[in-house]
Structures are given as C-alpha cells and as structure tokens.
Amino acid sequence: MSIKVKGFLKDVGGASRVTELRKQSIENASDVPQPKDFVRELADKLHPASMQFKVVSVKDASPTSKIFRLASVDGHIPVFQAGQYINFRLKIGDSLLTRPYTISSAPFEARGENGFVEVTIRRNRPYLVPDYFFDNVKEGDVLDANMPFGFFYWEPLRDSKNIVALAGGSGITPFLSMAREIAYGKMKGTKITIIYGSVNSSDIVLKNELDEVEKACKDVKVVHVLSDDKDWEGEKGFVTKEIIEKYSGEDPTYMFCGPLPMYKLIVGIMNDMGVRQKRFRHDVMNNPVDATKIEGYPVGNEQKTFNITVVRGVDETVIPASGGEPVAVALERAAIPVDTHCRCGECGFCRTQLLEGDIFVSPMGDGRRMMDKEMGWFHACATYPVSDLKIKIPIM
Ligand code: FES
Structure with missing residues (x-):
C-alpha cells in the first residue's frame, strides 16, 4: 500500500507522462537536421549556458590577492560591460559551488585572437573559494564558468560622464575595468575619479595596474585614502564627505563597491550630501558571514x-x-x-x-x-x- 501511495505521489508532477511524450517525440523525429535557428545561435553567443576558460597566467595583485587571466577554450568571449561579473562553477571536496567574481580586465581586452578576461581574487578567510583559487588554481587549469552577469556598469542614458568611484578593498575590480576601458577602449569622453580606501600602502589591491592606467590617461584619477599608514603622504583616515566633495567635480555619478561597513558609511555620506538617488549606484551587497548581524x-x-x-x-x-x-x-x-x-x-x-x-x-x-x-x-x-x-x- 505504501509503495502505491509513493508511486502516486511521485507522478503528481506528471514526470512519467512527460518521459513518455519525450520518447514518442524522439521516435517520430525527422532524420533531416533542423534548419539553423539564428536567434538561438545569437542568444547562445551573447549568453552561453556554460563555457570553459583556461588559466593563462596567475600573478600577484598585492600580498593577499592574485590576478587570474583566463582565455576561452573555444576562443569566444561574450560581449560584456566594464563592471559585470563571471560566475564560476567549482567542485571543491564534496561540494558543488558557484561563485561570482567581477571582471577586472576591460571589455576591449576580451576581443580578438588573444582575448582574455581577468579576475582578481583576494584571500579572505573564512571564505572557502578564495582559498581554493590561491592554493589550487594554476596556469593551464580549465575552469567551468559562464558570463556576463550583473547590472553594475556605467550606462550612458542614465549616468553622467563624470564617474566618482568609491571603492574599498577588493571592491576596486569593477573600477579598474572601467578605468582601462576609458583609457584604451570605448568609453572615451567619460572620466573616472577613483577614491579608494585601504588600510596601508602594502594592502592596496592592483596598485601597479591602477598607477599604469592613471599615467596613461588624463581622464583617470586615483586617490588612495589609507586608514593606518603614518608614512603615507596622500589622503589619510577613512573616506569622508570632505574627501569625496574635494574630488567630485561637476554633476558626478557616484558608484560604490566595497565591504558592508564601508557601504553603510558611504550611504550616510551620500544622504548628508543630498545626492539624488539616481546619481548613487552601488554593487550588490553580500549578507554578513555572521547571520546574527542581519537586522x-x-x-x-x-x-x-x-x-x-x-x-x-x-x-x-x-x-x-x-x-x-x-x-x-x-x-x-x-x-x-x-x-x-x-x-x-x-x-x-x-x-x-x-x-x-x-x-x-x-x-x-x-x-x-x-x-x-x-x-x-x-x-x-x-x-x-x-x-x-x-x-x-x-x-x-
Ligand atoms: S544567487 Fe542571486 S538571488 Fe540568489
């Protein structure tokens, strides 16, 4: 009796009927290949359901972060916007994980024969995936991923041409991508000022890359604000209203990416400054690891x-x-x-x-x-x- 009940419950969703219909469709299918569906092909190119990326190189971005350069195994990298992310599918131990990482290279670098994307990953305990990248992922490995995703990018119909980027820690990655695209790619006519909070000078993620792009283009400016570095000659302390106002210029669009405590600080400053909602954009905020900190x-x-x-x-x-x-x-x-x-x-x-x-x-x-x-x-x-x-x- 119990078996019958279980069988009945199992078929509530009509799974066995679907399987039968599927079998019939396969049996009745034509031997002649279906004509190509160009719309589907285009959709697959823009948003492949799954892709494989080969790790081309791994290099340091700071003592605690690394840059992983990836090339698509089939040679195709979908078009993306500076600020979007790639989603990795990983098997770590017995767990199956998916993890998003913002692309720190620029869209123009993904084009052409040797196109690539880069992600910059910071070791951040107790998170498992950064450790996995640090300890296991090496040149020549192939990773499953798909892209592009996310809405944190500059949009000309909505945002002003004066981007003031407010970054903390590894939240610098979308802004490096934007800065490179402004300096060498398709976002010409737009300027970006990155106000980047770090603890001390050795803690700055992607410092060399930021220096390089700033040197290459007058429309890119980077202001480092260090909270604990007595030898630093630039801005010191936390990112404040005064510092933001000092570097903002005319009609800025503020964009924020960084850790949760800094987000709360920046939201308060934006309110104090009377910044209109449409002129303040922020990346998605992860929930704290400690759930008890959630309201x-x-x-x-x-x-x-x-x-x-x-x-x-x-x-x-x-x-x-x-x-x-x-x-x-x-x-x-x-x-x-x-x-x-x-x-x-x-x-x-x-x-x-x-x-x-x-x-x-x-x-x-x-x-x-x-x-x-x-x-x-x-x-x-x-x-x-x-x-x-x-x-x-x-x-x-
Ligand atoms: S992964 Fe986006 S809502 Fe859960």
Whole structure:
C-alpha cells in the first residue's frame, strides 16, 4: 500500500507522462537536421549556458590577492560591460559551488585572437573559494564558468560622464575595468575619479595596474585614502564627505563597491550630501558571514540544526542545515546543484519553492517579487531555515 501511495505521489508532477511524450517525440523525429535557428545561435553567443576558460597566467595583485587571466577554450568571449561579473562553477571536496567574481580586465581586452578576461581574487578567510583559487588554481587549469552577469556598469542614458568611484578593498575590480576601458577602449569622453580606501600602502589591491592606467590617461584619477599608514603622504583616515566633495567635480555619478561597513558609511555620506538617488549606484551587497548581524535575524537560531527535505523532480533527499547559514550553502555542501549568481538575494537565479516550514529572509537583499512571496518562492542564497523545511528546486 505504501509503495502505491509513493508511486502516486511521485507522478503528481506528471514526470512519467512527460518521459513518455519525450520518447514518442524522439521516435517520430525527422532524420533531416533542423534548419539553423539564428536567434538561438545569437542568444547562445551573447549568453552561453556554460563555457570553459583556461588559466593563462596567475600573478600577484598585492600580498593577499592574485590576478587570474583566463582565455576561452573555444576562443569566444561574450560581449560584456566594464563592471559585470563571471560566475564560476567549482567542485571543491564534496561540494558543488558557484561563485561570482567581477571582471577586472576591460571589455576591449576580451576581443580578438588573444582575448582574455581577468579576475582578481583576494584571500579572505573564512571564505572557502578564495582559498581554493590561491592554493589550487594554476596556469593551464580549465575552469567551468559562464558570463556576463550583473547590472553594475556605467550606462550612458542614465549616468553622467563624470564617474566618482568609491571603492574599498577588493571592491576596486569593477573600477579598474572601467578605468582601462576609458583609457584604451570605448568609453572615451567619460572620466573616472577613483577614491579608494585601504588600510596601508602594502594592502592596496592592483596598485601597479591602477598607477599604469592613471599615467596613461588624463581622464583617470586615483586617490588612495589609507586608514593606518603614518608614512603615507596622500589622503589619510577613512573616506569622508570632505574627501569625496574635494574630488567630485561637476554633476558626478557616484558608484560604490566595497565591504558592508564601508557601504553603510558611504550611504550616510551620500544622504548628508543630498545626492539624488539616481546619481548613487552601488554593487550588490553580500549578507554578513555572521547571520546574527542581519537586522531581524532570530536570536539563537544560528545554533540550531535542521533537516531540509529537497524535492527535485520525483526525487527527495534529506540534508542537514545550520540555522546560521543560507539554504543555498546547505545545498552546496550536500552537492545538490543550485544556480547562484549574485549570492545576495537580488538576481533570482537561486529561486526555490517552500513547501513546508519556516524561513528567515534577509531584508538586505530581498529581491522577491510580490507574486514570488505569494507562491512561497524564496531566494536560497539569502534565506535561512528557522525550522525543518521541505523545499522544491529545479533540476540543473
Ligand atoms: S544567487 Fe542571486 S538571488 Fe540568489
């Protein structure tokens, strides 16, 4: 009896019927190849579902960061905008992970026979993936990835031609890409002033590359602001309203990329300065590793462990999950593929359906639409279990 019930439940989604229909379609299919679908071909060129990149070189960008130069194995790199990111698919131990990294090279460098993209990765404990890149990825390796993604780029119809880039730590990467594109590529007529906060001079990521592009083009200016370097002769302390105003010029578009504490500081400064909303853009903000720092997070939940029943097609798997980690992390640890891109709740790629149980959704990046909320969808990268859950995810 129980087997019959299970069989019935398994077919609720009509999986067996679909399989039968599929079989029939294959049997009835023509032997003559289908004519080429140019629209699909174009879409594949612009946004390939998956790509392989060979590591061409690895070099230091600072004592704690490295530049990985990648060339596409099939020779094609999709068109992208300075500021967009590439998403890696990695198998680390038993876990299947996807991780986004902003492209630090410029779009024009991806064109032509020897085109490439570069990512600059900073070792940042306790994050697993930077360590993996540092300790394992070397010249000649081939990595799975797809690109381009993200909306953090200069848009001429919306943004002014005077970009004031506010960066902290490894948040410099989109701005190096923009600066190079201004100096050597297609963004001529635009100027960029990068106000870049670091701790001390040896901590500056991509210092040589920034010096080089600044020297090459009068429309690129870099202002380093060091918080803990008594020998530094330039701007010292944190990035302040006074420093930002000093270097802003006429009608700037402010763009911010950096760590969460700096984001909070910069938002306060933008408000103080009365900057209009359309003139302040920022990259997506990751949730803090420590979930208890998220506003509204239920106290004590981080110490609990739950079971998540994951429904994929007709299969169900039960996995453990910590209350202090997003559902996506539990899925990755259990080697259940989940498509993550932004990893902060905004893009919707990791959309998951809640069938049973209670969740906490981080308010920092709740990108769900009204209909998603009504239908019980949530974004697994920014949602924490608060009880045992039953969820449904698409098969990848
Ligand atoms: S990966 Fe973008 S919303 Fe989860």
